[in-house]
Amino acid sequence: MTMLNIENLSVWFGGGRDRVDAVRSANFHVNRGASFGLVGESGSGKSTILRAIMGLVPNWSGTISVDATPVGKKREKTFYKAVQMVFQDPYASLHPRHSVDQVLGETLYLHGFRDIDARVVKLLDDVGLGAKFRFRYPHQLSGGQRQRVAIARALAPEPSILLLDEPTSALDVSIQAEILNLLTDLRSEHGLTYVMVSHDLSVVGHMCESLAVMKDGEIVEIMDVETLRNAQAQHAYSKKLLAASI
Amino acid sequence: MTLLDVENLWVQFPSRQGVFDAVRGVSFTLGRERLAIVGESGSGKSMTGRAILRLIRPPGIVTADQISLDGIDLMKKSEREMRDVRGQKISMVMQDPKFSLNPVMTIGQQIIEAYRLHNKVSKSAAFDKAIEMLEAVSIRDPERVMRAYPHEMSGGMGQRIMIAMMLIPNPEILIADEPTSALDVSVQGQVLSIIDKLVTDRGMGLIFISHDLNLVADFCDRVLIMYLGRIVEVCDAKNLHNAKHPYTQGLLNSLPRLSEPRRKLDVLNRNPAWSEAPSVSGRV
Ligand SMILES: Nc1ncnc2c1ncn2[C@@H]1O[C@H](COP(=O)(O)OP(=O)(O)OP(=O)(O)O)[C@@H](O)[C@H]1O
Ligand SMILES: Nc1ncnc2c1ncn2[C@@H]1O[C@H](COP(=O)(O)OP(=O)(O)OP(=O)(O)O)[C@@H](O)[C@H]1O
Ligand SMILES: [Mg+2]
Ligand SMILES: [Mg+2]
Numbered sequence: 001m002t003m004l005n006i007e008n009l010s011v012w013f014g015g016g017r018d019r020v021d022a023v024r025s026a027n028f029h030v031n032r033g034a035s036f037g038l039v040g041e042s043g044s045g046k047s048t049i050l051r052a053i054m055g056l057v058p059n060w061s062g063t064i065s066v067d068a069t070p071v072g073k074k075r076e077k078t079f080y081k082a083v084q085m086v087f088q089d090p091y092a093s094l095h096p097r098h099s100v101d102q103v104l105g106e107t108l109y110l111h112g113f114r115d116i117d118a119r120v121v122k123l124l125d126d127v128g129l130g131a132k133f134r135f136r137y138p139h140q141l142s143g144g145q146r147q148r149v150a151i152a153r154a155l156a157p158e159p160s161i162l163l164l165d166e167p168t169s170a171l172d173v174s175i176q177a178e179i180l181n182l183l184t185d186l187r188s189e190h191g192l193t194y195v196m197v198s199h200d201l202s203v204v205g206h207m208c209e210s211l212a213v214m215k216d217g218e219i220v221e222i223m224d225v226e227t228l229r230n231a232q233a234q235h236a237y238s239k240k241l242l243a244a245s246i
Numbered sequence: 247m248t249l250l251d252v253e254n255l256w257v258q259f260p261s262r263q264g265v266f267d268a269v270r271g272v273s274f275t276l277g278r279e280r281l282a283i284v285g286e287s288g289s290g291k292s293m294t295g296r297a298i299l300r301l302i303r304p305p306g307i308v309t310a311d312q313i314s315l316d317g318i319d320l321m322k323k324s325e326r327e328m329r330d331v332r333g334q335k336i337s338m339v340m341q342d343p344k345f346s347l348n349p350v351m352t353i354g355q356q357i358i359e360a361y362r363l364h365n366k367v368s369k370s371a372a373f374d375k376a377i378e379m380l381e382a383v384s385i386r387d388p389e390r391v392m393r394a395y396p397h398e399m400s401g402g403m404g405q406r407i408m409i410a411m412m413l414i415p416n417p418e419i420l421i422a423d424e425p426t427s428a429l430d431v432s433v434q435g436q437v438l439s440i441i442d443k444l445v446t447d448r449g450m451g452l453i454f455i456s457h458d459l460n461l462v463a464d465f466c467d468r469v470l471i472m473y474l475g476r477i478v479e480v481c482d483a484k485n486l487h488n489a490k491h492p493y494t495q496g497l498l499n500s501l502p503r504l505s506e507p508r509r510k511l512d513v514l515n516r517n518p519a520w521s522e523a524p525s526v527s528g529r530v
Binding site (some may be wrong): 015041089145178181203216240 | 430432
């Protein structure tokens with residue numbers, strides 16, 4: 001049942017006086033078809049955990065298992081078909097000289113799809129952009145429009161695990177509702193598994209069954225959504241976070 | 247007192263398919279207040295902010311009857327004069343903070359340089375000042391951050407660094423485009439209290455672009471609600487939750503709430519009439 005298992009994960013950057021222990025001995029697991037939230041202080045290591053799962057950090061230790069298979073130091077191509085990520089910064093994650101059509105078309109081609117035209121149109125519809133955005137370049141898009149292209153790109157390979165780093169923080173609330181509804185539908189139709197970073201506890205409460213609270217590189221508490229709703233956190237920091245959000 | 251008076255502002259992008267109007271005849275004034283601009287993605291919030299500083303890249307075109315700052319029309323200024331306005335009088339925190347930092351310079355070099363441009367002080371005094379500024383925006387290990395490069399910062403750290411830098415020139419007006427969208431509530435509170443102090447103590451004017459309706463209702467004085475390039479409603483921030491326009495009400499209804507779990511969120515049913523109604527004036 002466990003789709004994603006993180007055991008004793010530590011991630012560090014740099015060395016000497018500039019060494020940063022960005023994640024220290026993190027443990028959590030997410031069942032197939034479940035949705036897990038990561039919340040906490042800015043700079044506490046939330047994005048780093050997702051990047052470590054994607055194989056995008058140079059130094060890490062511990063075990064990361066997808067569908068009961070531990071990943072190696074280098075990810076296989078099949079890994080990227082199964083696991084996709086939406087990055088926190090939609091500006092940095094889109095190539096400035098690639099049109100929306102190229103971004104989505106190339107991703108689809110790389111993952112072996114051949115009915116690319118129809119799929120590009122479908123993806124743009126799904127994220128609420130529509131075909132009129134197909135030939136735009138990133139600089140011709142607003143912040144929220146870019147974020148939706150990034151979401152469409154992550155959905156393109158039809159992954160089974162989606163790592164979402166603040167997927168709606170650049171979106172206004174009406175588009176946020178549309179994207180969250182889309183993610184809810186995809187999950188119930190295809191049994192997708194989500195790990196979602198957000199600083200908005202009501203978004204996490206809406207999407208996730210359980211969540212981890214991070215502070216200064218450590219998971220200080222894992223709780224279920226009922227605990228979140230009833231503001232019954234144990235750890236001092238999570239108490240503070242919940243109190244400030246309600 | 248009016249700091250900025252924007253009258254009939256248009257931002258247009260000509261293309262082969264015709265002209266796209268990103269901002270369609272928007273008018274508002276800004277006093278020594280916290281003025282919010284909210285509205286859906288693509289409604290023209292960022293373009294409005296950038297147009298005031300004349301930062302719209304070609305082929306985009308900006309026109310306005312006037313954009314006057316302290317009674318002087320910015321539309322009539324030369325590009326060189328605009329550079330002084332951008333450096334000294336109006337600061338803007340862009341929506342893409344890390345993009346606005348120089349990727350090949352350390353954070354420390356960039357803050358120190360910016361600080362010394364506006365203050366005649368030694369390098370070491372500027373260094374101390376920079377550390378102090380990073381601490382003020384709740385950066386945990388300022389010494390390490392000074393030596394680091396922008397790509398080594400988390401999303402929220404990048405936002406806080408940009409805010410610290412934009413406050414260096416002591417601007418008369420700060421345009422902040424989604425400045426706290428990546429911050430957790432406690433850090434967000436600290437950053438907002440710094441900005442708030444500048445408005446209350448020094449009389450700075452703030453244009454706060456955000457899609458966080460609860461935050462805006464709490465933090466700002468007045469709100470302009472934009473839809474497809476026009477202002478559809480203007481209200482006092484404290485009355486935002488009782489907004490009249492069906493678009494604004496729709497926005498409020500699409501918020502997830504911790505206390506009311508439901509499977510699907512309400513989405514907006516957009517009415518074409520919203521975009522045809524003339525722009526509401528935000529001038530006082
Ligand atoms: N490439 C890197 N080199 C050095 N340090 C890094 C690098 N990437 C991240 N860090 C550091 O790791 C720590 C955790 O960063 P991370 O991006 O995971 O935070 P976060 O919890 O996602 O924060 P936010 O909510 O602000 O996005 C920060 O102190 C950051 O400076
Ligand atoms: N260079 C361009 N060419 C054509 N259209 C553009 C260009 N730049 C921006 N636009 C369009 O102008 C409109 C307004 O963009 P703007 O960035 O102001 O939106 P916004 O309200 O800030 O949205 P968000 O909340 O998503 O950041 C958008 O529909 C965008 O696609
Ligand atoms: Mg992050
Ligand atoms: Mg914008």
